[in-house]
Amino acid sequence: MSPEPIVVGRVGTSVTHLAEPEDPAATTTPAAPGEDPASSNTGGTTVVGIPYGASVPAGVDIEKIRKDLLTTGVSGPADQVSQLKEVVAHAKSKGHDIKIVVLTEKQPKFTYYRDVAIELQSSTGGNVLVLGPNSVGSQGPDFSRVDQEEAAANNLTLTNPPQAARQMVDYLDGPTLDWTAITLVLMVVVFIGAVIARILGRRRAQDGDKSSATPAPRKDTADEASNGAERDSVESPVDAS
Template sequence: MFVLAEPATQPQADVWSNLDMAAIKESLTTTGVWAPADQQAALKELVQQADADGHSLHVVVLDQSYPKFTAYRDIATELQSQVGGTVLVFGPSGSGTASSEFSRVQLEDASSDVTKGSTATQAATQMYHKAVDPNVNWNGVTIGLIVLVVIGAVIARLQMKRKRRAESDQVPAAVGGGSDDGEPDDGAPSS
């Protein structure tokens, strides 16, 4: 028998079984942050700013590296299901996000714009601001352009009708006014 790939034998959570998820959840519930002491103040300030903006932001900074590049996203998803809002997880070998407030596209876009070499605090700040910055609403732009074209077409049609009406009012006066001798034209050829 030829085996191409071995099925995963461990559940996802076993990858990060060394984490105290209950303690992380408790910290996120009370302060919004789980991070080393030297990063907590700045991250708590970001969480408070997000709260003032009407968003529930939670930031986790881990010192563990994981072999699976999706581990941080899986951790974020697990925590987000427990605390809600938006969860950003940072570690030495990557980051992960999960949110009920922002779409996956917004989160991925925000992640891709993080400056290389940023600290977790800088990255979290950049990601949050990118996620909440107003994005172009292409549906609105498209609808606006369609409405503009329709209005332009209606105006052009009305101008064309007005021009034709003006031309038709001028033509009968010039053509049907009678002969030059003052007698009405009866339509018979003159001899």
């Protein structure tokens, strides 16, 4: 089965990724009008899948999580809420509006975490971090996508979500490379190098033209000098006698 593009996100900020091929026996068909989109019947077996037109798993209660984020800024197991709030407060002291979600169920695709973050951020604002047992996803205006992906791959302690969230916030708030400035510097260096190479090439060409324009010694002048030397050698013994 060829991959199909899936687009999620708010209007004007769409995100596209390719869906991975799935087992045909477990593929969810689009829900018919009036049918519960969270499940469909395939071959007499009820399959819980993804609502048509979205890549957020049906098992994730987006509306409940959204309400939690708007109320407290965090959503997760009750025994982790206080620690998650401390991370949110820490991020706020750094000037960042961070909202944290902890999913206790392992998602079958790592991209689902990012999709959940995108779906939530469109209505909650701020920077949304979604942590799970096997991956992390995020969405927000304060940090570039490159920085967010690098932070997610920074050996986070996912077995301890509050600690992983703190690690991610600290990484994102830390010093990062300004790739725009680096690119501009490299372009200037390449341009200067090209100009210097051009100047040196022209000088070499001019030196070659000068050396080719220098006249060679006349042959008759060289012959006269040789004949004069021979006459001197002949006359010398006569004078001596």
